[in-house]
Amino acid sequence: MPNVQLNPGNIGPPSKQDEEGSTAYVKNNKDIWSVEEVAGGAHYDDVADMRPQPEYEIIQQQSVGTEDLFLGLSGKNQSSMCCEALLVKIKLPETNATDVALDVKEDFLELRTPKYKLGLHLPHPVDVRRGKAQLFGEMGELQVQLVKKSQRVY
Template identity: 75%
Template sequence: MECLGVSSLQNLQALSALLSTQDGEVDDDEEESKNVTACAQLGPGHIGPPPKNDKEVATAYVRKNGKDIWSEEEVAEGSQYDDVADQRPQPEYEIILKQSVRTEDLFLGLSGKDPSSMCCEAMLVKIKLPDTKATEVVLDVKEKFLDLRTPKHKLGLHLPHPIHSHEGKAQFFSERGELEVTLLLKRSMDLINML
């Protein structure tokens, strides 16, 4: 065991001598004390590049008005509809992604479509609204948020994909007490994915 300890001590001293930036010969005891004090001065903050001056630090947010706390980009879409005091229950809902599949897609695979969400063109949101009339439903659809209000229910739904807010349709089925909202998905890579 002692041989191992001496060996590792010698290895550490040899490594210290290799990493030392000072030239010249120094007594072993002095060299150890200098290495210990140099190591004691270093901490986790010394890892990586040195920090920039406060004046050089660029921030992503530049306030337009000195009294603003945050910008409009920092606020999640639909947060203006959040009302903690409103005690109306949230209705049951289901989100279904849809795609147009033709015979050549199904049997021949000519279009390159697959069952993944990347090939879907629309989103169907089914909302159960029992004991509700179609005239009582107030629906507001944004690019990433769906807001539904009735006298008995309230739903603020953050959508999983961005949609074209002006190109959807809604249909109310009074016999089932269900509202179906079909929304067209907005994807930046449509031209590449649908070839």
């Protein structure tokens, strides 16, 4: 008896490719989604573009007053769900403000410079009209301030 390892792909009746021994991917009519249906930055991946991704940091911010700090009256806590804004710090050494192309969507930030590229999925939906960006040339850092989209409770 041959040594066969079973995995989740072996569930169900064997396909024609399994019987023929082919390892090439053939679209199965039982697929849950197609590649075209996968959204959210998949279009950003450009294997021909060899620019590196810069270092970045996402800081979640919230307004806290004394009533929150000492008495806990507002119900805010340290979780990311209580944040009101996002600060994205991106290291861009030796970059001029005119070289930066920044595009912010509700859940995706795209940055391109002659030296770097960055496609970043944001942890929360943001209000694209209320954001601002500032390049600090002496520090070599771009800071993008984004306001979290307000959640309506009905």
